[in-house]
Amino acid sequence: MTTGLDLQGFIWSVKPEMKDTDETGRVVVQFINFGYEEKALPFILVVSKANNEKWFDDNFKAGSSVELKIQPTYVSVGAKKQKVAYGEDVKTSDGYDVLELLVSGAYEIIEDEENEFFYDSKRVKEAMKERKVLLEQIEADGKKGKKPAVKAKVSAQEATDAFDEDETPF
Amino acid sequence: MMNEKLTQGTNKGTLIGILNEKKLELIDSFVPNTSPRVSCKTIRGHIIVSTDNGDFRIEVYQNSKTKTGVDNKMYAAVETLYTDYISKVDASKNSALTADVISVRVQADVNDYYNDKAKKN
Numbered sequence: 001m002t003t004g005l006d007l008q009g010f011i012w013s014v015k016p017e018m019k020d021t022d023e024t025g026r027v028v029v030q031f032i033n034f035g036y037e038e039k040a041l042p043f044i045l046v047v048s049k050a051n052n053e054k055w056f057d058d059n060f061k062a063g064s065s066v067e068l069k070i071q072p073t074y075v076s077v078g079a080k081k082q083k084v085a086y087g088e089d090v091k092t093s094d095g096y097d098v099l100e101l102l103v104s105g106a107y108e109i110i111e112d113e114e115n116e117f118f119y120d121s122k123r124v125k126e127a128m129k130e131r132k133v134l135l136e137q138i139e140a141d142g143k144k145g146k147k148p149a150v151k152a153k154v155s156a157q158e159a160t161d162a163f164d165e166d167e168t169p170f
Numbered sequence: 171m172m173n174e175k176l177t178q179g180t181n182k183g184t185l186i187g188i189l190n191e192k193k194l195e196l197i198d199s200f201v202p203n204t205s206p207r208v209s210c211k212t213i214r215g216h217i218i219v220s221t222d223n224g225d226f227r228i229e230v231y232q233n234s235k236t237k238t239g240v241d242n243k244m245y246a247a248v249e250t251l252y253t254d255y256i257s258k259v260d261a262s263k264n265s266a267l268t269a270d271v272i273s274v275r276v277q278a279d280v281n282d283y284y285n286d287k288a289k290k291n
Binding site: 035 | 180
């Protein structure tokens with residue numbers, strides 16, 4: 001029961017993952033795949049300790065063209081547990097799932113400038129500028145009220161009302 | 171000579187897992203942007219595939235005809251999914267059934283939108 005994805009593109013940056021001011025021990029890779037008509041598709045990838053993040057950090061530098069093997073994985077975040085006097089901790093919040101794109105492998109870096117999958121950094125920057133313009137357009141349209149993407153949320157009040165304190169036996 | 175074209179790069183993957191949930195419906199519909207309108211069958215909804223790396227929700231929307239009115243080759247596969255495949259939810263209601271293992275071809279994409287509440291992209 002596996003998941004796997006091959007992504008070809010350009011490494012924009014390789015940085016240690018931070019939580020507040022501490023390094024988590026993982027590496028975050030900003031990676032750009034190019035779609036139809038040179039459309040830039042930026043992704044945030046993660047290299048975990050299990051996949052030798054140090055080796056990746058040492059060998060794959062920003063500006064490289066490479067094909068990576070990715071393992072899309074849902075990870076649970078924000079779950080909270082409460083310690084109890086006896087027995088297992090009680091889960092007080094399930095949290096939610098976040099999709100992470102974990103780097104599980106990589107082909108050799110493409111250094112031949114004539115290779116069709118060698119991405120020139122100058123052209124990549126241009127494509128990212130075009131993307132910035134596109135995002136500004138989406139934002140401008142959104143502010144004018146064109147199809148705002150607002151999702152309904154269950155209010156905290158509604159969720160807590162289900163637990164009526166008056167009905168407890170203590 | 172340096173390649174200055176941003177060639178469309180590989181972007182393909184596979185999910186293999188148990189068909190956990192299947193919420194599909196078959197409706198009578200029209201192929202969009204056709205004049206005169208081309209009527210067709212449409213299967214729409216979603217499935218959830220459980221893998222070792224989590225549960226993936228996959229949206230399904232497939233018309234039986236193309237814009238020119240000929241049969242859409244993809245429809246037969248989605249129709250088989252709709253009629254024959256057994257989900258875990260189906261199997262839980264009937265002990266004679268076993269949930270199917272399914273393979274889904276996928277690709278990564280970015281979903282750009284403006285969030286009116288957060289005031290950001």
